[in-house]
Amino acid sequence: MADKCPECGSQNLSTDSRRAEKTCIKCGLVLEERQIDTTQEWRAFDYEQKQKRDRTGSFLTYTRHDKGLSTSIGDQGYSDLYKLAPSKRAAFYRLKRWHRQVSTATERNLRYALSELDRISSAIGLPKNIRETTALIYRKAVTRGLVRGRSMESVVAAALYAACRKHNVPRTLDEIAEGSGVKKREVGRTYRFITRELGIKLLPTSPIDYISRFSSELKLSPKTQERAIAILKSAQGKDLISGRGPTGVAAASIYVASTLESEKRTQREVAEVAGVTEVTIRNRYKELIEELGIEDKMAEAAA
DNA sequence: AAGACGAAAGTGGTTGA
DNA sequence: TCAACAACTTTCGTCTT
Numbered sequence: 656m657a658d659k660c661p662e663c664g665s666q667n668l669s670t671d672s673r674r675a676e677k678t679c680i681k682c683g684l685v686l687e688e689r690q691i692d693t694t695q696e697w698r699a700f701d702y703e704q705k706q707k708r709d710r711t712g713s714f715l716t717y718t719r720h721d722k723g724l725s726t727s728i729g730d731q732g733y734s735d736l737y738k739l740a741p742s743k744r745a746a747f748y749r750l751k752r753w754h755r756q757v758s759t760a761t762e763r764n765l766r767y768a769l770s771e772l773d774r775i776s777s778a779i780g781l782p783k784n785i786r787e788t789t790a791l792i793y794r795k796a797v798t799r800g801l802v803r804g805r806s807m808e809s810v811v812a813a814a815l816y817a818a819c820r821k822h823n824v825p826r827t828l829d830e831i832a833e834g835s836g837v838k839k840r841e842v843g844r845t846y847r848f849i850t851r852e853l854g855i856k857l858l859p860t861s862p863i864d865y866i867s868r869f870s871s872e873l874k875l876s877p878k879t880q881e882r883a884i885a886i887l888k889s890a891q892g893k894d895l896i897s898g899r900g901p902t903g904v905a906a907a908s909i910y911v912a913s914t915l916e917s918e919k920r921t922q923r924e925v926a927e928v929a930g931v932t933e934v935t936i937r938n939r940y941k942e943l944i945e946e947l948g949i950e951d952k953m954a955e956a957a958a
Numbered sequence: 959a960a961g962a963c964g965a966a967a968g969t970g971g972t973t974g975a
Numbered sequence: 976t977c978a979a980c981a982a983c984t985t986t987c988g989t990c991t992t
Contacts (some may be wrong), residue, residue: 840970899983903982922961922962933962934984934985935982938983962990963989964987965987967986968983968986969983969984969985971982972979973981974979
């Protein structure tokens with residue numbers, strides 16, 4: 656899951672399959688050990704061999720209420736049915752019908768929640784792995800009885816927010832709130848509740864994670880993106896990031912980078928996509944250029 | 959006319975007694 | 976539970992290009 660070393664931040668990781676370990680090349684920290692080998696131990700040269708040697712079915716997925724493992728009572732072999740006593744036959748039909756309509760409260764809840772999840776995530780445009788994570792979190796929340804007394808939508812939204820952060824593709828609370836129709840405040844509150852109850856630990860979002868998304872919305876060149884990230888990285892050690900809203904900091908660095916790379920965007924434009932006000936950008940970017948000693952460069956580029 | 963600037967008052971959430 | 980508090984927003988008048 657982690658693609659960065661938590662110790663030194665290096666992304667230079669190595670996976671050694673013989674030792675079943677994942678290590679950081681820079682500082683030597685072992686990130687994962689006793690990895691499970693998920694590759695096949697057999698080969699199949701044609702379809703028949705594959706049929707014979709396959710021991711598994713399709714993938715498990717958490718986005719289906721039954722994890723994709725559904726089995727239904729078949730329609731085949733009805734002729735045999737007439738050999739049974741009428742009462743047995745009636746029982747068969749009853750079972751079949753009962754089976755078709757999933758009956759426990761949890762399952763029905765899950766079905767509804769997952770269709771809700773589909774709606775929201777396609778509205779915001781989120782990849783499949785995030786849906787999977789969301790579904791998993793939601794499933795845990797349901798089995799722990801955390802949904803009681805809360806609207807289901809808010810729990811789905813909160814799980815989605817958590818999943819996005821876990822995958823380092825953060826969406827702002829505003830975006831989630833808009834897509835789900837749950838109030839921002841409610842999403843935040845539920846998010847805090849379920850992460851606490853489920854013991855999910857998430858680091859504060861880094862502004863860097865927002866750069867690529869905001870930049871592409873502003874149609875900025877890759878060079879400017881790089882610049883914005885570089886600005887953030889050099890600001891990291893200087894206590895300009897912590898305690899500040901990550902979106903504001905991201906917006907400020909994009910504003911500065913776009914000016915320096917002569918691809919200028921107005922504060923208004925940047926503020927729009929980042930979901931902050933111009934005033935915030937001003938405050939943040941003043942701090943940034945002051946601390947990094949690039950005030951004159953900035954003034955020069957603006958002129 | 960549009961963008962940038964900054965002061966001042968208001969808002970929602972966190973923290974610590 | 977309440978007050979203090981920091982970050983952020985809203986609003987608005989002024990300056991710059």
